[in-house]
Structure formats: structure tokens, C-alpha cells
Amino acid sequence: MNESLFTSFITPTMMGIPIVVLIIMFPSILFPSPSRLVNNRLVSIQQWLVRLTSKQMLSIHNHKGQTWALMLMSLILFIGSTNLLGLLPHSFTPTTQLSMNLGMAIPLWTGTVAIGLRYKTKASLAHFLPQGTPFPLIPMLVIIETISLFIQPMALAVRLTANITAGHLLIHLIGGATLALTSISTITALITFTILVLLTILEFAVALIQAYVFTLLVSLYLHDNT
Amino acid sequence: MLQSLIKNVWIPMKPYYTQVYQEIWLGMGLMSVIIYKIRSADKRSKALKGKIFASSNGWGTKNTITPFQDEVYHCLQMCKVQWGYLRT
Numbered sequence: 001m002n003e004s005l006f007t008s009f010i011t012p013t014m015m016g017i018p019i020v021v022l023i024i025m026f027p028s029i030l031f032p033s034p035s036r037l038v039n040n041r042l043v044s045i046q047q048w049l050v051r052l053t054s055k056q057m058l059s060i061h062n063h064k065g066q067t068w069a070l071m072l073m074s075l076i077l078f079i080g081s082t083n084l085l086g087l088l089p090h091s092f093t094p095t096t097q098l099s100m101n102l103g104m105a106i107p108l109w110t111g112t113v114a115i116g117l118r119y120k121t122k123a124s125l126a127h128f129l130p131q132g133t134p135f136p137l138i139p140m141l142v143i144i145e146t147i148s149l150f151i152q153p154m155a156l157a158v159r160l161t162a163n164i165t166a167g168h169l170l171i172h173l174i175g176g177a178t179l180a181l182t183s184i185s186t187i188t189a190l191i192t193f194t195i196l197v198l199l200t201i202l203e204f205a206v207a208l209i210q211a212y213v214f215t216l217l218v219s220l221y222l223h224d225n226t
Numbered sequence: 227m228l229q230s231l232i233k234n235v236w237i238p239m240k241p242y243y244t245q246v247y248q249e250i251w252l253g254m255g256l257m258s259v260i261i262y263k264i265r266s267a268d269k270r271s272k273a274l275k276g277k278i279f280a281s282s283n284g285w286g287t288k289n290t291i292t293p294f295q296d297e298v299y300h301c302l303q304m305c306k307v308q309w310g311y312l313r314t
Contacts, residue, residue: 108253
């Protein structure tokens with residue numbers, strides 16, 4: 001059982017060929033491009049959801065920040081759909097891989113910092129020192145703010161990885177415990193099964209929340225720099 | 227296929243790829259540098275471990291291994307694997 005606990009996180013191969021790229025591209029099939037003025041129900045619901053999310057997320061941004069609307073909406077759709085598809089049994093979730101999440105976090109964070117340094121250099125550098133800091137504390141606080149800036153992409157990636165991985169592991173463990181308990185005590189197995197159902201509902205919520213948190217934080221970093 | 231790719235992807239996305247996402251391309255370059263550094267460090271450490279193992283077993287004193295030494299090394303490795311199976 002210990003060996004099978006982590007097999008769902010191994011990057012899948014088919015006859016020796018890694019198929020991770022296909023799995024990453026798969027969620028895009030679920031979002032067909034709207035080709036008409038009045039679309040079918042699936043596309044209309046997706047359009048409504050995207051409009052709702054984009055209005056809420058981009059209301060704080062100025063003109064420069066709103067040029068990132070496509071990137072932010074693609075990000076939340078991709079992470080949300082990938083996380084939700086990962087809740088299907090025996091499926092592989094790309095967002096459990098730290099490499100993938102770092103690959104999303106580092107370019108986006110660097111983009112926000114570069115935009116700030118390019119268009120608002122003084123204001124970006126001023127973020128290293130909060131207003132009203134006592135004079136003796138300035139050197140230490142600048143160091144702390146620099147460290148907190150460079151930790152941002154790490155925190156983005158690790159937060160998503162840890163949340164999704166931990167949820168999948170818990171589901172696996174409690175599912176295994178439920179199966180093992182069915183032959184020992186039916187009542188305990190039923191209680192464990194109830195916990196499993198509640199946990200699965202929680203994981204659905206976590207999948208969407210983590211996508212929203214990732215995108216919101218990128219949006220906030222962008223807002224600080226534009 | 228290239229024409230449809232250009233018509234459906236490049237032309238609508240051109241202002242994004244060329245103007246809006248300039249800083250993101252910079253971030254992708256930084257990320258590729260980090261990946262390159264990590265992979266080359268990993269390769270170097272694996273090569274060093276292999277060299278230390280080889281030199282500690284008396285092979286390759288001038289960084290060259292003769293075919294006979296290679297054969298003996300291979301037989302030693304197979305014996306270790308078989309001994310591991312027998313012990314378990």
C-alpha cells in the first residue's frame with residue numbers, strides 16, 4: 001500500500017513515451033471557442049462564468065493591468081479545470097508537480113516585477129520600505145522586504161502543490177482505510193465513508209479555491225506594480 | 227497547417243505576444259536559465275560520483291577505462307544485484 005500511495009503522482013508514460021504534454025493540453029478541449037453571437041448552452045455558461053470572474057478580478061486594475069485580462073482568465077480556467085479533472089479516479093493531476101507550478105509562478109511573478117521596474121521604477125523600489133518605518137529599523141526591514149519579495153513565486157508554487165497533493169493523499173488514505181474496515185467493522189467503515197464523502201466535497205472546493213487564490217495573488221502582484 | 231496556425235493563433239495573439247507579454251518572456255528566459263543551471267549541476271554531481279566510485283575501485287587512473295575493466299565492473303554490478311535479490 002505504501003508503494004501505491006505515491007504512484008498517482010508519477011508522471012505518466014505510454015509505451016515509454018511521456019504523455020504529460022497531452023494531459024496538460026486536455027482541459028482546453030472542454031472550453032470550445034465561441035464562434036457565434038448566440039452560442040450553445042455550454043459555451044454560454046462558460047462565457048457567463050468568465051465575464052463574472054473577469055469583472056470581479058479586473059475591477060481594481062488600471063488600463064495597463066487590464067491588458068493582462070486574457071492571461072489571468074486563462075490561468076484561472078487552466079488551474080481550475082486541471083484540479084477538478086484530477087479528482088477523477090486514477091487520473092493524473094499536473095498541478096501536483098512542483099516543477100509545473102514553478103513553471104507557472106516564476107514567469108508570471110517576474111513579469112509583474114519587470115513591469116513595475118520598467119514603468120514605475122521609483123514606486124516599485126519604494127515597496128521595499130513601508131511608510132513610517134523608524135530610522136534604525138530601515139536596513140533590517142529592507143532586507144526582510146527583499147526576502148519576502150523573492151519568496152513570493154516559491155510560495156505561489158508550493159501552496160498549490162501542497163494543497164492539491166495533500167488532498168489527493170488524504171482521499172487515497174481514507175479510501176484505503178474504508179476498504180480495509182469493511183471486513184472488520186461495518187459501522188466504522190460507514191463513518192469512514194462519510195468522512196470520505198465530506199473530504200471529496202472539500203477537495204472540490206479546494207480545487208476551485210486554489211485556482212482562484214493563485215490567480216488573485218498574481219493579480220495583486222500586478223496591481224502593486226502597475 | 228502552418229497557414230491555419232498563423233491565421234488562427236498568431237494574427238489574433240500578435241499584440242499580446244509582441245507587446246503585452248514582453249516581461250513574461252523575460253520571466254520565461256529566467257526560468258529556463260534556472261532549469262539549465264539545476265540540470266547541469268545535477269549532471270556534474272552524477273559524473274563526479276561516478277568518477278569517485280570508479281577511482282575508489284581502482285579504475286580509470288588516467289580517466290580512461292579499458293574494455294576489460296569495464297567488463298569486470300559490469301560483472302561486479304550484476305553480482306551485487308543478484309546478492310541483493312538472494313538476501314531478500
